[in-house]
Amino acid sequence: MTTLVLVSHPQLADSTSQQFLKESLPSTGVKWEHIEGQQALDVDQEQAQLRQADRIIFQFPLYWYAAPAGLKTWEDTVLTRTFVYGDHRYPLAGKELGIVVTTGMPQQAFQRGGAEGLTLDAALAPLAALAHRARMTWLPVFPIYQFGYLEEPEKLQLVIDYQRYLTQRQPDSLANRQDWFAQQLPGMVANLPTEQQATGKLIASVFDQNREQLDQLTDTLAMIKEQEDD
Amino acid sequence: MTTLVLVSHPQLADSTSQQFLKESLPSTGVKWEHIEGQQALDVDQEQAQLRQADRIIFQFPLYWYAAPAGLKTWEDTVLTRTFVYGDHRYPLAGKELGIVVTTGMPQQAFQRGGAEGLTLDAALAPLAALAHRARMTWLPVFPIYQFGYLEEPEKLQLVIDYQRYLTQRQPDSLANRQDWFAQQLPGMVANLPTEQQATGKLIASVFDQNREQLDQLTDTLAMIKEQEDD
The missing domain is CATH 3.40.50.360 (Flavodoxin domain)
Incomplete structure (x- = not known):
């Protein structure tokens, strides 16, 4: 874009x-x-x-x-x-x-x-x-x-x-925000000073984990909603 | 102004x-x-x-x-x-x-x-x-x-x-319009060509008569309204 x-x-x-x-x-x-x-x-x-x-x-x-x-x-x-x-x-x-x-x-x-x-x-x-x-x-x-x-x-x-x-x-939805941050994070971490690289990578990996958890939660919620709608 | x-x-x-x-x-x-x-x-x-x-x-x-x-x-x-x-x-x-x-x-x-x-x-x-x-x-x-x-x-x-x-x-009320036209009319009539002066003056005098009649009507209406309010 x-x-x-x-x-x-x-x-x-x-x-x-x-x-x-x-x-x-x-x-x-x-x-x-x-x-x-x-x-x-x-x-x-x-x-x-x-x-x-x-x-x-x-x-x-x-x-x-x-x-x-x-x-x-x-x-x-x-x-x-x-x-x-x-x-x-x-x-x-x-x-x-x-x-x-x-x-x-x-x-x-x-x-x-x-x-x-x-x-x-x-x-x-x-x-x-x-x-x-x-x-x-x-x-x-x-x-x-x-x-x-x-x-x-x-x-x-x-x-x-x-x-x-x-x-x-x-x-400006949660999904679009997450995608944006996911694109930006690797570059941000790469630009950090050497001594902060480890912390940066840790943050990036936690972000990825949270994203996965959120995806799972979204799926679970969708399932619950489906059952309610029955 | x-x-x-x-x-x-x-x-x-x-x-x-x-x-x-x-x-x-x-x-x-x-x-x-x-x-x-x-x-x-x-x-x-x-x-x-x-x-x-x-x-x-x-x-x-x-x-x-x-x-x-x-x-x-x-x-x-x-x-x-x-x-x-x-x-x-x-x-x-x-x-x-x-x-x-x-x-x-x-x-x-x-x-x-x-x-x-x-x-x-x-x-x-x-x-x-x-x-x-x-x-x-x-x-x-x-x-x-x-x-x-x-x-x-x-x-x-x-x-x-x-x-x-x-x-x-x-x-832009009727009263303010009338006042404005009353101010403008003499000048407008004065600017007319000689052969239209008589017509212009006639219009101006009809306008003045109408204004007076309108003032009387307004007074009458006010009186009627006063009686109704009693």
Whole structure:
């Protein structure tokens, strides 16, 4: 699977959250582009890399309840009508559209009666409508609230969750999570310092055992359910 | 009352609807600005004219369920946090925010199950949230669907409705409409060609008589209601 991450931020170098996300990118399978970093938008090239991607991610800070002007410029320029739905061809159909959005306000501000008075889903409705029009699959939004206040363990969790959002099969089910971790673990263990290799391998083998046990439990549960249904 | 109309359109000269609206502007009380027509956005000047206006209108075609990138650039540049709600000062509080939006799709496309799958209100939620944050009064949206298909009588109606949206007191009640027409009629009649002056004056006097009759009817209704409430 190929994921295209389109980042919109007017001052990327000054953004600690965007720099953190950039360093958290998975090592393979992801193409990353900074929209405002392009000298001029090459429409053909942008459209070509959209065609090649299976999952497209718009990543940006929320400015006035929407993406920064840079992403809107990109939309207005690259997403011509002819490209998106002209001649009844839908080159983006079936691709997934995900949104990674950072906000300076906490989660509870984005609800009816909260300080912002609307949900993130409501704010991002225009992008969801775009996905709908292009016959793309809209992924649940990946919000990062108040990055500056995150503690170290929360940041480590964010790295994993972010990588999963970019590359794990959807929906975010237990089975898909397990598959994702099973793919990642050998590489993670191989990258550990020598003195931690033994521990790493132990963790990997326990993970595999747990997975097998879980599969057995799932089978048992299915059998019980079958009998109940009789 | 002063109204500031901020127009966002990347190719204003090519837009028949925007040219039509420009020619339909009321002769007084309205300041008009084309955002993309500015060489560079002068933040101080933009903020100053926002402070001076009683009603602010964003006017644009709907591109991907939002305003064109030009308006978003203006928002991200001019509407600094410090200006809108810094130090607990809200310089835009109490001002009205209206949206004049043109769409290439018909009205019935903008509903659940319609071709676009979302209402104009839902698409414009980010702008409504901005008004909320700035403590402005959100006016009902003024949509213009498929301008190119309008017949001549519909266009004449549009001129009046547009002028009322820009300058008539809100809400759009019968009393406020009457007041607005009473203010406009003498000027309209004065501008008529000589041979139509007599007809114009006749219309104006009939309008005044109707108004008086309506006032009497309203009084009578109020009296009846009072007796019923006893």
